[in-house]
């Protein structure tokens with residue numbers, strides 16, 4: 412445990428953000444440092460309680476309990492995604508996990524203690540009534556050559572439209588709610604190694620976020636995108652294989668707390684209502700990789716032109732965080748879109764995640780390898796809505812990830828002067844890919860990706876993120892404070908990597924920049940105007 416002297420109480424936080432108007436109580440918070448050389452100075456990571464994230468439903472109710480002097484309130488393994496929160500959040504109690512604390516400290520990850528409860532009130536709005544189709548697990552044929560992993564399964568599925576006993580008395584939005592979080596490594600705040608450029612700071616105060624309560628995400632979209640293509644409707648409801656349930660992780664390890672272990676009773680339902688979503692609006696042809704209009708040399712020309720513009724070269728944003736500009740060539744982008752469309756149009760595919768109280772994330776999501784359930788913040792083989800197993804990660808995706816990591820290593824090496832690049836940015840072979848599709852009004856609040864295994868997070872195994880389509884404003888920072896966050900523009904083909912000391916960086920997408928996708932990409936794929944994002948992780 413840290414000596415009390417390493418903590419100090421700071422002024423209460425008021426967390427207010429976005430259209431979802433999530434407020435936290437004003438709660439006194441303490442800064443702590445697990446690293447005596449850091450002290451409670453500027454590098455101490457503020458970790459206010461009362462923050463907003465994407466907690467599991469059971470965590471929400473627990474959050475009303477009084478927190479005591481714990482440095483890590485909750486197992487630091489939760490991938491904490493939120494939809495609109497641009498505020499702060501605090502730790503959750505983890506039952507005195509001294510080991511976790513030590514592990515964090517040894518990696519220089521600071522933790523904090525909070526003194527008060529963490530309950531929040533979050534309002535939300537339903538954006539549009541869903542269209543539904545009855546689906547079974549019929550996408551298996553699309554899941555080319557994949558191996559079924561033996562893992563434990565069965566996250567608790569929500570019962571659509573039913574009341575939530577766990578939520579009784581709590582008014583909670585889809586994001587931002589009581590949450591757990593892990594503070595960032597101590598060197599956060601250190602300048603990027605090759606930071607020749609000025610970091611742009613953005614101001615996305617509550618006023619601006621109010622603008623997000625704008626039109627539904629159907630804006631500008633052909634309605635046929637949603638659950639209407641006839642190929643989907645004709646699928647039999649019992650076709651395909653439902654998730655199997657074994658108490659084993661993908662890597663053969665014993666079950667982690669982040670891997671859901673309870674079989675959902677809802678998944679025995681033979682007919683599951685699913686709001687299907689298609690990222691492309693026409694049947695796309697098989698990709699042959701050879702198209703004159705989008706050939707590699709055209710892309711090279713574009714990259715060379717871009718390289719002359721400020722902000723278009725690869726760069727290290729901070730230790731362990733690398734941005735590879737226009738790394739994915741256009742033909743590969745097209746292939747990725749087509750693959751995601753094919754995988755995502757069927758069972759186990761794209762849907763709009765939300766909570767049983769009706770709140771929705773401002774994006775559509777599909778998972779590969781393992782499903783991530785925003786309600787429980789756990790991974791399992793079971794799709795939270797249709798109970799189907801997720802498709803495996805296609806090999807060509809994994810190859811691109813490996814290539815990007817090598818490129819990042821080469822960049823880091825230039826600055827390291829003899830240090831081991833693996834220490835700064837470990838290599839990672841992904842077994843999870845979360846695919847998000849943002850329409851023009853899509854967004855994702857500041858959060859940490861921390862639902863992967865403790866081992867993965869403690870090792871700093873990176874998250875590798877591909878951006879395709881419209882550009883996005885991307886925020887990152889040492890805490891969930893949008894005013895202090897740095898901003899970069901993620902454009903089509905960019906790869907962002909954050910591992911090592913940056914593994915737990917807060918990040919989010921406050922806005923999509925309309926009409927910025929490469930025209931050839933949209934023309935070739937029929938992708939709806941918007942942004943496809945793939946984040947690869949190792950469980």
Ligand SMILES: O=C(O)CCC(=O)C(=O)O
Pocket residue numbers: 492845847855860876883885901918919920944946
């Ligand atoms: O869309 C992005 O760039 C970020 C996505 C993300 O943070 C996530 O899926 O956890």
Ligand SMILES: [Fe+2]
Pocket residue numbers: 492858859860918946
């Ligand atoms: Fe994330």
